[in-house]
Amino acid sequence: MAETVTRIDIAKRGGFWRLIAIARNTFREAVRDRVLYNLVIFVLLLTAAAIFIGELSGGQERKIIVDLGLSAMLLFGVFITIFVGVGLVYKEIERRTIYAIFSKPVGRGEFLVGKYLGLCLTLLVNVVVMGLGVSLALVYVSKGWDPLILTIWPAVLLIYMELMLITALALLFSSFSSPALSALLTFCVFVIGHFSADLKSLATSLGSTGARWMFGGLYYLLPNLANYSFITPAAHGRSPAPVFVFTTGLYALVYIAVILSAATLVFSRRNFK
């Protein structure tokens, strides 16, 4: 990574181009690390499901293809986010390439955001290819055009937004802790993020004011990832309303901005001299 970045004459470029250069190199590094090999497993999984699931599902193969495909997309995405995301900063520090990067006029924030965008690009390639795979599997089991092919894409977009949120969190944790701890913390937030409704109901049902405040605070502080779960309705041919997609997208954008700002704040205080 560092060699490539240093090869580019960063100093001559503007902030935006520096971001693009770091993002592009993060994407290349992910490709070099064979992160996209998960697509092979995904394709094998879907092919097997498309061929064999009909015999086990009592005529529900289309629903199961969508459920399986989109769930695998989310699961693989979360694994990539956690295991690649937490190493983004750590690897640069461990290899000491970070010193070479920061000897150039690259800001800490630019570095983090560039890294973030690079991993988001990797995830985008991943979800688009997986989405196409699910569409092809649907064509195969339906022996032609299937209306579900259109309804899965809003769900794919929501999955991508969720992955972007988790990537930002992984980056935040990795900016101040070890990869193992970052992975654990990110996974915990992923789990708790899907329990948001329970946090809210706990907050309203508890008697003590302190506990109510605590759970209410946690509900608003942690990302509500349940909003991005649209896999099951998509399997029934239902699409989210455009307003819902817009507001959840906006929520993700604001949350990511907050998380990346916090990560930059923490990372700026670290001494690399």
Add this chain to the structure above:
Amino acid sequence: MNRQTLYLLSVLIVGLALTVLLAHQIDAHRPPPDPNAIDESLYLNPSTARRMSLGFNGLAADWYWMRSLQYVGRKIISVPEDMAIDDLSELNLKLLAPLLDTATTLDPHFLDPYEYAAVVLPAIDVQEAIRITSKGIEANPTAWRLYQHLGFIYWQQKNYQAASETYRRGAQMPGAPQWMEAMIAKMAADGGSRETAREIYLRMFEQSADEKVKDMARRRLIQLDSLDQRDGLRKLLVAYQTRTGQCPATWREVQHVLRAIGTPVDRSGSPLDPSGAPYQLRPGACDLDLAVNSEVLSK
């Protein structure tokens, strides 16, 4: 290829072959599962399973749905006799209700498990069948098919008033077919008749996407045809007895009457049931039975 690689490769191949052989041996000596054994209850209750699914609830519902099908399928295979899926009370299917309940809690809009619950569960636990189907109506209030399924359960329980009321509610749903309307009066006035049963199974056969449910409805329709046929044949035998003072000893004695009324017969002159098997004449009793190899359901 050096010696060490060859050595390692041979260990790999021989080892793999051995594991296959051993697995085969273990399978061959494993005692067959006892169909009457008590099933282990599910670890998770439906609402906990939903909470734990972390957005993968659709996939988890599919898993529970496939488990339900495998569970019933395994039990059916384990008994030698032919059974209709709406009469599996002898199979000790204690886990079926929790499995279907979990599948429908994980994905309340998944309609197939409700249909399965309405068809298979009444013979095992009718209260659970009603509860799960009613839960489906609560989650999918405009799905008229769920009212059809609930009406079917009430009809099986001979609660024709409740069945009629359920059909009435279903008929008001958007997209409900005209025959739902007709079933309201039919159920209230003539719920126990063979004609009503025929109408119910005919609609089930036409509407269901599930092959097993379709097959069950088809077999019930054949059974109804056979019941009508047997009633006709009994009348014929009684008429013969009135005329001659004795019951026929063989079908040949009434062959000309059978031919006249257009009943299909085999080479020996025995009338054929709708599955193509000959009816067995009960000598001296002016009655008949289904053949042992008949595919017509006996109950």
